[in-house]
Each structure stands twice: as C-alpha cells, then as structure tokens.
Amino acid sequence: MEWRGGRASGNIEDRRGLGPVAGIGGLGAGGVVLALIGYFVFGIDPSTTLSALSGAGQPAPAEQQQGVRGTPQDPSARFVDVVETNVDDVWTQIFQQSGERYQPPAAVVLYDQSTTTGCGLGQSVMGPFYCPNDQKIYLDLSFWQELSGRFGAQGDAAKAYVIAHEMGHHVQHLTDQDQQARRLGARGATSGSVRLELQADCYAGVWAAHASQVSGGRVALGPKDIEDGLRAASAVGDDTLQRASQGRVAPDSFTHGSSAQRMRWFRAGASTGDPASCDTFRAASL
Numbered sequence: 001m002e003w004r005g006g007r008a009s010g011n012i013e014d015r016r017g018l019g020p021v022a023g024i025g026g027l028g029a030g031g032v033v034l035a036l037i038g039y040f041v042f043g044i045d046p047s048t049t050l051s052a053l054s055g056a057g058q059p060a061p062a063e064q065q066q067g068v069r070g071t072p073q074d075p076s077a078r079f080v081d082v083v084e085t086n087v088d089d090v091w092t093q094i095f096q097q098s099g100e101r102y103q104p105p106a107a108v109v110l111y112d113q114s115t116t117t118g119c120g121l122g123q124s125v126m127g128p129f130y131c132p133n134d135q136k137i138y139l140d141l142s143f144w145q146e147l148s149g150r151f152g153a154q155g156d157a158a159k160a161y162v163i164a165h166e167m168g169h170h171v172q173h174l175t176d177q178d179q180q181a182r183r184l185g186a187r188g189a190t191s192g193s194v195r196l197e198l199q200a201d202c203y204a205g206v207w208a209a210h211a212s213q214v215s216g217g218r219v220a221l222g223p224k225d226i227e228d229g230l231r232a233a234s235a236v237g238d239d240t241l242q243r244a245s246q247g248r249v250a251p252d253s254f255t256h257g258s259s260a261q262r263m264r265w266f267r268a269g270a271s272t273g274d275p276a277s278c279d280t281f282r283a284a285s286l
C-alpha cells in the first residue's frame with residue numbers, strides 16, 4: 001500500500017504519553033463502560049450491548065484528557081493521519097455526488113492503555129472504536145501488534161481497513177443508520193449490530209475502491225492490499241474469534257458477523273465502490 005506523501009489534514013489528537021486515566025483501575029467501572037461502548041468496537045469485544053447506546057445511565061465522564069492536535073511526526077501516527085484524511089476525502093466526494101455535505105470526525109485520538117471519551121472510559125483491550133457522542137475514533141497503536149500477531153493480519157492495508165471501518169461507523173452516525181440499527185437489537189446473526197458492523201465493512205471496501213482517486217493520488221491500494229484487507233476482515237469474524245477463544249461457534253451471540261460475511265461485505269463495497277451496495281438493513285441474506 002502506498003501512503004507516504006499523501007495529504008495529512010492533522011485531524012489527530014495525540015494523547016500518547018499522558019498515561020492511563022488516574023483513579024480508574026478496577027474492573028468495576030471499566031466493565032460497565034466496556035459494555036456501553038462495545039457496540040462500535042472493532043470486533044474483539046464480546047460484551048456488546050445495544051440498549052446502552054441510548055446513552056441513558058452512562059456515568060458522567062471524568063475530566064476529559066486533552067491531547068495535542070495536529071500532525072504528529074512519527075511514521076506510525078502519520079500513517080493514521082494520512083489514511084484518515086484519505087477516507088475523509090473519499091466520503092466528501094461521495095456525499096457531494098448526492099448533494100450532501102460530509103463532516104469529518106472530530107478527531108482520531110491516539111492514546112496509551114486508557115483514556116476518557118464521550119462514551120466513558122476507553123481502554124486498549126476494547127480495540128479501536130468510534131464514540132458517537134463526541135464523534136471521535138479512539139485508537140491505541142499497540143492494536144497493530146495484536147492485529148498482525150493474534151489476528152494474523154499483516155501489512156498497512158490491514159491497518160487501513162481497521163481505520164476505514166471505524167470511519168464507516170462515523171458515516172453511519174451522520175446518516176442516522178446507527179439509530180436504525182439500534183431498533184433492530186444487539187445480538188444474534190441478523191441483529192442490528194451485525195448489520196451495522198457488516199455495513200461498516202462494506203463502507204471500508206467503498207473507501208478502498210476510491211482511495212487512489214483522491215488525496216492527489218498518493219494513496220493507492222493494489223490487488224494484494226485488497227487481499228490483506230479481506231484477510232483482516234476474516235480474522236475478526238465472530239465465528240473465528242469465538243473458535244479461538246472458546247473452541248466453538250455460537251451464532252446467537254454474534255455482534256459483528258462471521259468471517260465469510262465480513263469478507264463478503266468488504267468485497268461488495270470494494271468491487272462496486274458504491275455505498276448503495278452496502279444496504280445490509282434490507283439485504284435478505286447477510
């Protein structure tokens with residue numbers, strides 16, 4: 001994947017080095033918040049709840065941590081900046097074509113271990129996630145080691161797929177599709193949660209299809225990169241994760257979709273480049 005030299009808009013809030021949030025070390029508070037925001041997490045959190053998304057009963061966040069805004073200079077953070085900007089550029093164009101205005105997320109927050117968010121306490125163990133309350137994406141870069149090690153998905157394109165998936169959740173928030181999902185329930189193979197996650201995968205595919213047409217053509221994915229993206233989508237399927245952690249598969253508890261489904265919808269977006277092909281809410285079969 002080519003990305004060096006791509007446009008960087010500096011929509012990064014760098015909280016690395018601030019350290020974990022003080023005073024919250026116990027499982028109690030963390031467990032609750034984990035369930036609250038698990039919904040938008042990138043497929044590794046088993047304890048998702050949909051009803052909690054309404055925001056009711058959320059603990060008031062402690063004082064928010066403030067990071068440094070702008071473009072960090074280290075390559076791993078710069079990569080996130082360039083990819084985020086490229087995904088923004090793609091969605092700006094797509095929204096324009098239907099006469100709408102795209103608003104980028106408020107920031108991609110880079111943090112270590114734990115941080116405050118508009119959805120409660122954010123922790124590395126959750127994996128990357130999107131918080132609709134503050135419209136920020138939260139990412140601990142140590143997840144990349146997990147992605148290549150535990151999930152076996154290597155290469156920059158696999159990382160870019162993760163970022164594009166979370167940006168997909170932002171698009172769903174802008175278009176109210178997350179509200180639609182909420183009405184359809186949180187668990188099970190055809191739940192609102194699964195439909196929302198598969199749509200975010202499809203949106204990641206839509207991004208991949210257009211990546212090289214924006215940002216001055218400096219970001220480009222080849223066929224092997226698409227394969228890497230597919231491999232990442234497959235690696236974080238509910239069935240694959242469950243098999244790895246429990247040795248069996250329980251579709252009733254699916255929250256993100258199976259490996260085959262995640263690949264199918266990523267491919268649908270990547271092959272058409274058309275968000276209309278991502279209507280997982282009307283699809284008869286997923």
Ligand SMILES: [Zn+2]
Nearest residue numbers: 040041042197
């Ligand atoms: Zn997701």
